[in-house]
Amino acid sequence: MRTRRKFGRHFTIPASTANLNIVDRVPEPLNALVGMEIPDLRELLAGEPGYRAQQVYDALYGRRVTSVDEIRVLPAPLRSRLRDAAPLGLPGQDSVFLSADGTRRYLLRLADGKTVEAVFMPEEARDTLCISTQVGCPVDCRFCLTALMGLERNLTAGEIVGQVLHLARANHLWADARRINIVMMGMGEPLLNLPNVLKAVRILTASRGLGISPRRITVSTSGIIPKIAEMGQAEVRPRLAISLNASTEEQRRELMPITRKYHLNDLMAACRAYPLRTWEKLSFEYVLLRGVNDTDADARRLVRLLANINCKVNLIALNPGPGIQFETPDPDRVASFQAIVRKSAPCFLRKPRGRDIYAACGQLKRMTEEPPLVAIGG
Numbered sequence: 001m002r003t004r005r006k007f008g009r010h011f012t013i014p015a016s017t018a019n020l021n022i023v024d025r026v027p028e029p030l031n032a033l034v035g036m037e038i039p040d041l042r043e044l045l046a047g048e049p050g051y052r053a054q055q056v057y058d059a060l061y062g063r064r065v066t067s068v069d070e071i072r073v074l075p076a077p078l079r080s081r082l083r084d085a086a087p088l089g090l091p092g093q094d095s096v097f098l099s100a101d102g103t104r105r106y107l108l109r110l111a112d113g114k115t116v117e118a119v120f121m122p123e124e125a126r127d128t129l130c131i132s133t134q135v136g137c138p139v140d141c142r143f144c145l146t147a148l149m150g151l152e153r154n155l156t157a158g159e160i161v162g163q164v165l166h167l168a169r170a171n172h173l174w175a176d177a178r179r180i181n182i183v184m185m186g187m188g189e190p191l192l193n194l195p196n197v198l199k200a201v202r203i204l205t206a207s208r209g210l211g212i213s214p215r216r217i218t219v220s221t222s223g224i225i226p227k228i229a230e231m232g233q234a235e236v237r238p239r240l241a242i243s244l245n246a247s248t249e250e251q252r253r254e255l256m257p258i259t260r261k262y263h264l265n266d267l268m269a270a271c272r273a274y275p276l277r278t279w280e281k282l283s284f285e286y287v288l289l290r291g292v293n294d295t296d297a298d299a300r301r302l303v304r305l306l307a308n309i310n311c312k313v314n315l316i317a318l319n320p321g322p323g324i325q326f327e328t329p330d331p332d333r334v335a336s337f338q339a340i341v342r343k344s345a346p347c348f349l350r351k352p353r354g355r356d357i358y359a360a361c362g363q364l365k366r367m368t369e370e371p372p373l374v375a376i377g378g
């Protein structure tokens with residue numbers, strides 16, 4: 001680890017993940033208010049009474065202000081000082097695309113001009129926000145369009161929280177925040193940005209933060225084994241989902257080259273050792289690819305892999321897209337696969353959402369590089 005000094009504060013730069021043959025380009029974190037916890041705010045407000053930090057924290061997350069001027073509890077000179085010291089750091093909205101099924105796909109602009117995508121999926125019983133944790137992704141999953149971008153950089157904790165704030169405000173979700181469900185399954189491999197992801201989760205779940213239950217937040221990983229163990233030790237942590245997608249080592253190496261570094265058997269051992277809470281099951285995500293990993297034999301091997309793990313399985317029939325070499329399996333094949341797995345573990349078929357706007361799993365990639373879509377604002 002090393003530290004850099006900016007705006008009179010020290011920021012921690014995570015150690016490189018170069019041993020993964022992945023270039024983890026971590027930028028100088030932005031000194032934005034959104035993303036700060038109480039110790040950060042105390043440091044920023046050095047010389048002010050201690051309670052000022054809590055007042056700013058409550059305004060940022062409890063009242064979700066959109067400008068420092070709205071923090072009326074602070075004296076005007078302090079508001080002015082705060083404005084000069086740090087921007088609020090909420091993302092800008094470049095565009096939003098509306099699907100026939102109600103899904104909305106947002107292209108959000110960050111302070112340095114880079115863009116990420118986030119998706120809002122309204123459902124009967126809940127509203128799911130799929131958010132990004134990196135700009136692009138360094139993990140080269142063969143069935144994923146985001147992989148084609150490579151990694152540009154990690155998101156800060158504030159940029160992760162900012163996506164939730166933006167989508168929840170835009171879709172009036174704070175009226176009943178108990179419906180909010182967050183999945184970190186957008187752009188990026190969350191466990192390669194674990195410190196920022198966990199900091200964001202603390203802000204999202206804190207009772208004076210955004211107050212969202214950790215039961216309603218899921219982080220999905222391609223299988224970064226040491227980070228799985230590290231996340232298991234975190235005091236405040238979300239649910240964990242493993243993006244598995246294969247039933248043998250060879251098959252997984254082909255589909256997810258990260259398996260060359262983190263072998264399937266070791267991944268399953270890490271899953272068995274993961275400290276689940278009493279209310280929790282591990283989730284396994286399995287993208288079904290026609291003629292590749294969707295046979296009954298695959299389903300039976302998957303059942304054997306998951307033996308003795310308290311888990312559930314989410315099946316996703318591939319969402320095809322330009323640049324993806326695989327095809328979607330027939331519904332009969334999917335049903336047969338599900339029937340076999342279901343005998344051993346709860347097994348659900350995830351309904352594809354927002355296919356017409358390329359908002360489904362594995363389809364998040366810069367919209368400017370895609371066929372024209374129907375924008376509804378921006």
Ligand code: SF4
Pocket residue numbers: 137138139140141144145146147186187188189221222243362
């Ligand atoms: S599936 Fe996830 S981990 Fe794999 S390349 Fe896409 S964004 Fe990265």
